[in-house]
Amino acid sequence: MTNSEFSNELPDKPASDDGPLNETASDNEPTDKWASTLNFKGRLRARLQLIGGALASIAAIGAIAGGLVGYWTVWKTLRTDVFPDKQQTQREAAARPDIAPRLSLVVLPFANLNHDPEQDYFADGITTDLTTDLAQMPGAFVIGRGTAFTYKNKQIDFRTLGKDLGIRWAVQGAVRRNGDHVRANVSLTDIASGRDVWSDRFDGDRTNLAALQDEITARLARSLNIELIQAESRRSEVDRSRNPDAMDFTMRGWAKLYGPQSKIQNDQAKDLFDSALRLDPDNLEAMVGKAQCLATGANNRWSASVVEDKKQALDLVDRVLSKNPASASAHRTKGAILLFGHPEEAMAEYDAALEIDPNNPAVYAAKTITLIVTGRAREAFSPLQLALRLSPRDPLAHLWRYWLCHAHLHLHQYGESIEECRRSVNLNNLYFYAYVDLTSAYGATGQLEQAQQSLTELNKLRPDFTVQWYRDLGYSISSNPQFRREFDDIVDGLRKGGAREH
Incomplete structure (x- = not known):
């Protein structure tokens, strides 16, 4: 999930209940496709062969073997007998943030040695892909891209980095592109000592960039003494575009999606994916990528036809999943498409994404809002704590803090709600939804002076805000009875806080 899936901008109108998303799926696909897509465990398990010992000792990291060129493993099976809990490492790290997991690392943004800002997308794309690859290694704890990129173009003090992020290793690199030739220098740093324990140079061709990335990931895995499960390549042959210009447009599109979001930015990303x-x-x-742009446009009401765009987005991700059921990004994007209107189905997609990539902080965060809108606010805190452990400096941290605030507010935990919304405001004082919840919490607890202060800030950011508009928005998001009962109390708090009714 990227920054684009949840914008700071307010939809022009609440979501409509008119979009028959269930009917859309059933009209276009066989009725058993849903079960087939989610239940890919059996098909994939048959394609995996175990290499003895999934994790070896890291103590011998200095003795680095060469080779292992030509393939890389994606861990593609759900809840296998070998690793019954794919998220155990992440849960333990969140419970004990003072103890760095032994396979904990961050992939720092690769330097662009072309010294051309227009080429940054290329180095950033390689960094992002490498982060995704390493995040799927068994037992790995990988800091999220959002936090990693806050260190771009900055001097790094490794001991401070390790303390701030709770990790042991850092991957660094630099990329130079000369026509179709690509050269990458990559190193693995022991954060405790600040010394490189491994470094290498990789040469490849832009027409086969995925193979170069596979080689880097596989060599890093060997340097960490991780025995791999030999299966298909990280990207199967069907995943890999053989057209380098198409790959280039795709990388540019993702670079747009990872940037600050707006309707214009989202449209530009979609145009690049179309190209x-x-x-x-x-x-x-x-x-x-295109499906994600369509989902973002629909969820933020930037779309001229919400129902049609969601249908098109759903068709795109289903095509991807039919060819690669183990695409974490496709499951994640499908969750975003289904979230508003079909949150229970969205939850299944987010769970599937995390079984494949248990290090994706944005998916854990998305589970939080999904639990809230399905009437399960009490369960919403744990996923968000995992997200914040994986990406403590994420550009969307203000949004995640707001969701914690919102979960507390649903449960009438007003003190905790106010505390989290204050944190959200401190991170981004332009995110107006935090002021909505602050006004409601203060109103519900009779703190009318503070409610008026929050309401004043809310009206500055959204002068046309009304209680009726907000109620309609909430009801359009979910029809879950428990959610609506809790949401009614939030609306009542807004009234008590002095918000305008119409």
């Missing part, structure tokens, strides 16, 4: 698909109609990464 990639015109050159290579079977480019799965471009399909996922």
